[in-house]
Amino acid sequence: MSMDTKETxxxxxxxAAQAHGYGGLNFRDLAAQVGIKAASLHYHFPTKAxxxxxxxxxxxxxxxxxxxxxxxxxxxxxxxxxRYPSIFRRSLENxxxxxxxxxxAAEFDDLPEAVRDEVENFANINVSWLSETLVAAGLTDPxxxxxxxRAIFAAVSGAQLLARxxxxxxxxxxxxxxxxxxxxxxx
Amino acid sequence: MSMDTKETxxxxxxxAAQAHGYGGLNFRDLAAQVGIKAASLHYHFPTKAxxxxxxxxxxxxxxxxxxxxxxxxxxxxxxxxxRYPSIFRRSLENxxxxxxxxxxAAEFDDLPEAVRDEVENFANINVSWLSETLVAAGLTDPxxxxxxxRAIFAAVSGAQLLARxxxxxxxxxxxxxxxxxxxxxxx
DNA sequence: ACCTGAACACCGTTCAAGT
DNA sequence: ACCTGAACACCGTTCAAGT
Numbered sequence: 001m002s003m004d005t006k007e008t009x010x011x012x013x014x015x016a017a018q019a020h021g022y023g024g025l026n027f028r029d030l031a032a033q034v035g036i037k038a039a040s041l042h043y044h045f046p047t048k049a050x051x052x053x054x055x056x057x058x059x060x061x062x063x064x065x066x067x068x069x070x071x072x073x074x075x076x077x078x079x080x081x082x083r084y085p086s087i088f089r090r091s092l093e094n095x096x097x098x099x100x101x102x103x104x105a106a107e108f109d110d111l112p113e114a115v116r117d118e119v120e121n122f123a124n125i126n127v128s129w130l131s132e133t134l135v136a137a138g139l140t141d142p143x144x145x146x147x148x149x150r151a152i153f154a155a156v157s158g159a160q161l162l163a164r165x166x167x168x169x170x171x172x173x174x175x176x177x178x179x180x181x182x183x184x185x186x187x
Numbered sequence: 188m189s190m191d192t193k194e195t196x197x198x199x200x201x202x203a204a205q206a207h208g209y210g211g212l213n214f215r216d217l218a219a220q221v222g223i224k225a226a227s228l229h230y231h232f233p234t235k236a237x238x239x240x241x242x243x244x245x246x247x248x249x250x251x252x253x254x255x256x257x258x259x260x261x262x263x264x265x266x267x268x269x270r271y272p273s274i275f276r277r278s279l280e281n282x283x284x285x286x287x288x289x290x291x292a293a294e295f296d297d298l299p300e301a302v303r304d305e306v307e308n309f310a311n312i313n314v315s316w317l318s319e320t321l322v323a324a325g326l327t328d329p330x331x332x333x334x335x336x337r338a339i340f341a342a343v344s345g346a347q348l349l350a351r352x353x354x355x356x357x358x359x360x361x362x363x364x365x366x367x368x369x370x371x372x373x374x
Numbered sequence: 375a376c377c378t379g380a381a382c383a384c385c386g387t388t389c390a391a392g393t
Numbered sequence: 394a395c396c397t398g399a400a401c402a403c404c405g406t407t408c409a410a411g412t
Contacts, residue, residue, distance in 0.1 A: 213385075213386060214385090214386055214387070215385065215386070225385090225386075225387080226387085226388080226389085229387080229388075229389090234387085234388090235386080235387075
């Protein structure tokens with residue numbers, strides 16, 4: 001019961017933050033969606049900073065799990081890299097939302113320290129996975145892998161941001177296509 | 188006098204929005220900075236939406252002017268393209284701020300229609316300039332220029348976003364370097 | 375353990391009214 | 394033309410009280 005409510009809060013807060021950011025996240029709307037009162041949220045998460053950090057942490061953990069699963073299911077590392085943008089595509093499919101941590105990256109100045117740390121973790125697990133996968137695919141010199149991984153992560157994030165601003169998911173696909181054509185991503 | 192106040196508001200609002208976004212922009216702090224009361228701001232800009240649209244409009248107009256100036260000063264189109272990321276670098280240099288319109292792209296869901304339109308204009312003038320400059324540099328088939336231009340715009344935006352989240356401008360430089368290495372930007 | 379109503383201090387926004 | 398006080402709606406948060 002307790003765990004159910006906490007999980008419900010986490011997932012509702014995640015969806016809200018992917019649409020409105022950390023600043024746009026508010027306890028009253030969130031509580032209404034969960035079916036409790038705003039004051040009750042503080043039983044589960046003492047402060048907004050606690051909630052924000054918990055949401056961002058769960059977010060990168062889920063992403064890390066999805067990336068691991070991808071490597072487990074697809075034997076070819078090149079195939080995994082070709083599929084990587086689909087992780088970001090999914091947010092756009094889900095109500096033109098965006099990556100929680102991209103939104104929070106923009107909000108950097110107003111983020112509690114604990115939340116910033118989780119945003120950093122998100123970037124780190126993406127870069128690590130890309131780095132390892134690039135090397136496994138034999139596409140990059142190991143010494144250059146992390147640099148290349150960061151470039152892919154940043155570029156795909158930017159593609160999502162631009163596509164969101166037009167509410168046009170085909171634009172995301174086109175941008176990813178252009179990255180492939182340019183050689184940033186494996187074709 | 189009137190024009191001075193309005194200009195002061197616009198420039199203070201721009202700086203604030205580049206750090207805190209449209210949602211984080213607040214009339215009281217802004218008014219204090221300008222030296223009037225919060226309520227007085229509404230004489231110059233009836234609503235926050237009006238202010239946001241005016242700031243975003245001025246922002247893309249300034250950017251368009253800077254890009255035109257670059258083309259005027261540098262005869263070589265390739266040199267202009269190599270310099271393009273410096274426009275985005277400047278925001279990071281200025282207190283780790285970011286492109287106003289990237290921030291607003293994230294805030295898409297909560298943006299008044301008039302503000303959305305100016306965000307779109309910003310992207311359009313960037314893509315147009317890049318497109319023309321790519322063709323002038325003989326780097327891209329005219330039929331493909333706009334697609335390539337959008338990819339550059341999105342990728343550089345993403346690099347700025349990631350660099351901001353680490354408050355690390357050297358990361359921006361590294362990412363731009365990687366884009367060049369990958370062939371997205373001219374070396 | 376889990377939730378709530380009521381209250382708190384605060385802040386952005388609006389508007390009628392001032393000069 | 395330009396500005397303001399005061400009211401309003403909303404925010405995160407607290408806490409004593411309920412189940």
